Amino acid sequence: MDLQALLDDLAMESAPCAAQGKVADYIPALAAVDPARFGLALATMDGQLVGSGDWRTPFSIQSVSKAFSLALVLARDGEALWRRVGREPSGNPFNSLVQLEYEKGIPRNPFINAGALVLIDRLLTLTGDSLGTLRDFLRAESGNPAVDVDPEVAASEASHGHRNAALAHFMASCGNLENPVDRVLDHYFRQCSLSMSCADLARAGLFLANHGLRADGSRLLSRSESKRINSIMLTCGTYDAAGDFAYRVGLPGKSGVGGGILAVLPERGVLCVWSPALDPHGNSIAGVEALDRFTTRTGWSVF
């Protein structure tokens, strides 16, 4: 299969869908991004890296970061993690307080905002520096030592963070935070503001396709843990549209409101797409389209 030609085709066919979406506008730093940007990169298990469009341009990874947080905490805590966060789809918009109240401060899964706050809280306790631990990991796996927080985005997130503060205070009131609310929020806002390209992300995610082995051959996760992260990405990784994503794309994926989506092809590689215009669920509209076309063409869905 000529992967380069395939990616070029997908880029050409999918990018125009962006016209039907809308760039995230809850913070000025994201609202300013050009909706016409489109990048697509594939990193394979055998070491290839192919891309098309703006695949080397850094963008705000936002919630895509949560897939990596989950891996880092699961690697350290194992199954004990599930006492503090569930692993069921939420069936509700991604920043909902309702379910959190109903379930007494235990977030439904690690990918809704409340769940991500718990991951960061835990990583803070375990390592003393959640953001630093994550950033070091992403630099190592992507091979790009320049991976870093975009300070403008981070400041913008912090100044629009009342809803996440509400979630964190609510969990604190239920006894489900170990660190001070302000500290957890600070690491959260900076984590969401990490800037990476499709190429960076595709390489950084390879351990999820490779049974938990890192780029240097060391083991981060057991074979079984690695599969389990993929299953959570499939059932919970794309906000309130995980069912639709599984139906159309059929791959474990994690999206972010910056327009990025990381999709895992077990035992094959990792695909990362970026297009800033979002559908009403908060997923990149051209990004989902490209992934849908990719699995239709290659047959490489997990089903």
Next chain:
Amino acid sequence: MDLQALLDDLAMESAPCAAQGKVADYIPALAAVDPARFGLALATMDGQLVGSGDWRTPFSIQSVSKAFSLALVLARDGEALWRRVGREPSGNPFNSLVQLEYEKGIPRNPFINAGALVLIDRLLTLTGDSLGTLRDFLRAESGNPAVDVDPEVAASEASHGHRNAALAHFMASCGNLENPVDRVLDHYFRQCSLSMSCADLARAGLFLANHGLRADGSRLLSRSESKRINSIMLTCGTYDAAGDFAYRVGLPGKSGVGGGILAVLPERGVLCVWSPALDPHGNSIAGVEALDRFTTRTGWSVF
């Protein structure tokens, strides 16, 4: 009617009910209160003040303060207030986030915690000092210049205030707070920690029985506004048990988790009862009993 004998009877008959309740224990300062305390005071329109039991002992007025906040804001803002807070019963526990999210940050009524935060926020904007304005008012109406915040209770409230912080941040995220979250919370925690006796509260509330006229004869509220506060107390003043309170007692009332209840007898006077043990809804169990017996004996319910 021999009011003194009546109050003594009610105290004797009702106080034992406290054994079926439980003192609020979410903060140590409240949990330490002796559940056997019981006070009952009646201030009448013609200037009498009668009491029984611990009617001159100060206690933490907690949410009883919200009736006074409402009066102070309504007096200044008039009907414009209702753009920021509703006046419908909540049908949900008093600190619920669910309804707040469903109604996009507009609290259902001024007496749930979220609504009280909006009142304080507004009074801060209007006067620059919400707590000070309220304290001055309570001192003037009760005739007791010693009315003040209990600093131990206030500190205790602040250190257990994550749930109220969650409410405030959530409303801020919806654009329904005008002042910084921390400032609003500080005034809220201190307001809840005001210490007053049954005698103080009964006198302070007389304007609600007297068509809005203050102790010095000046007008705080119009006749119509005064009635309207009474209607909100009747439909929303006793947490999730307002229907039951209206059914049993039949008077406008506002309760607090310190065990106080202020009840308005329109055109007659104000009755204040205090007994710290609460029923599962957060209302004083012996207090509701005493008010129930009072209206049964006197026939002075509004119905």
Next chain:
Amino acid sequence: MDLQALLDDLAMESAPCAAQGKVADYIPALAAVDPARFGLALATMDGQLVGSGDWRTPFSIQSVSKAFSLALVLARDGEALWRRVGREPSGNPFNSLVQLEYEKGIPRNPFINAGALVLIDRLLTLTGDSLGTLRDFLRAESGNPAVDVDPEVAASEASHGHRNAALAHFMASCGNLENPVDRVLDHYFRQCSLSMSCADLARAGLFLANHGLRADGSRLLSRSESKRINSIMLTCGTYDAAGDFAYRVGLPGKSGVGGGILAVLPERGVLCVWSPALDPHGNSIAGVEALDRFTTRTGWSVF
């Protein structure tokens, strides 16, 4: 006070508000009613009956009937009734399934549809004929032996009754119905289709102003039970707008989607207004306006 002049004034001033409302259109029989009809009648404890506008024209009383069902069941069952239905405001639209599910088939109060179904179910068990018992009572109290079901409306209700069937089946699944679902629904649809004029309803409701004494002087309810029905009407009688109704009108009231509202003036009389155009909560828009003006003019609110 010249009551006739007062009612004529109120009719003239309030009727035009109907233009801002909308006639109920969920069944053809109601949708066909002329929105310009307006009636207002006052029956006083001393035997006067005054009216204005279309006060002698029968209309579909719909949920106004629930106030009478409640009286008839409470008279027979007393406090035992409250094991099967609550008495708290619902805080939700009047036909909501959510709260019913959350509270395991116990309706929140007797005036939401689910609660009314429980009243009918109970009256069926107690008398063998719920509709017949109610109709006989209304004929006797109104002095109008022609009070009856409008068969066209009843047929229309039955053929559009899926939502009420859902409520009834759900309660049956929770064990909170004693009679077959179909039988309860049949009596419910016919009860809602009773046709009465403002004059009929004002007279029929006088026992609620008269401490439970019927037109013939016999006692239906104790003094205390009578007051308690008034308190439920005040807190729950006007769908999801009971707080607003209490605030504006300040009287116990029960409304129906036919455009009628019955309001109780304790120890004075009963006011009934009819105007078919409804506000978004399902209450007669000109009807609420007329009652608001009435209590403002007379000062006869309960507060």
Next chain:
Amino acid sequence: MDLQALLDDLAMESAPCAAQGKVADYIPALAAVDPARFGLALATMDGQLVGSGDWRTPFSIQSVSKAFSLALVLARDGEALWRRVGREPSGNPFNSLVQLEYEKGIPRNPFINAGALVLIDRLLTLTGDSLGTLRDFLRAESGNPAVDVDPEVAASEASHGHRNAALAHFMASCGNLENPVDRVLDHYFRQCSLSMSCADLARAGLFLANHGLRADGSRLLSRSESKRINSIMLTCGTYDAAGDFAYRVGLPGKSGVGGGILAVLPERGVLCVWSPALDPHGNSIAGVEALDRFTTRTGWSVF
């Protein structure tokens, strides 16, 4: 791989877990089943059929039937089906009315009870006989012409069906049923009461592993439709525990309260397990255990 030895091992290791579960007891016919029964069968794409334990004993397939209904409707209606039912996980107990009300009568996915009622309603419209069409299909695919409804179970379901009647009436009130409520319910209760063995079900489901091709080689579903049913099974097939099932088992699966679970191994075969004792979510407790062990041993999860 010695499949027979594997299945025998899994049966021996997993069957004891049943002691921690509880047989469904909402109808007498299910409550009477011996909790110690355990069967496991694997049908492979290359025509093998292996089993262990009670793998030839018929049991009540209950909701496992919904996977087949979905296939039969999708084969006829294609994507148009999704106008009447969603494909997102429910995040709520399987018979919840709340979400249905919130989403205006559109069930969240085809596997919650409301969604299954829509499938049956649609199959009734398309074929005139939903149950008959399904039964014929199951007989043909399983190769067992004796597959049929257990009339005792069907009668038991019908007499305990108030909750499903509530769902159906509610959807009818929203205009989301095409056939009379009673007719849809009758076919639903009989479909749930179909009796099949593990062997029958494993063979009958092979088209889902075989890209939509039936036992006779004819095409029921396109390759893509077949994958898409698998994705819905993975994200929604095991009630409120789909996330946990995906995490532990990593296969598309559909469970029933009779204790059966059908799991699809894409391009390999179909595994069916039966053990009547359920976990609190309604899934067979020993059944999930056996499937978890199966994928751990074989590595044949989709991730």
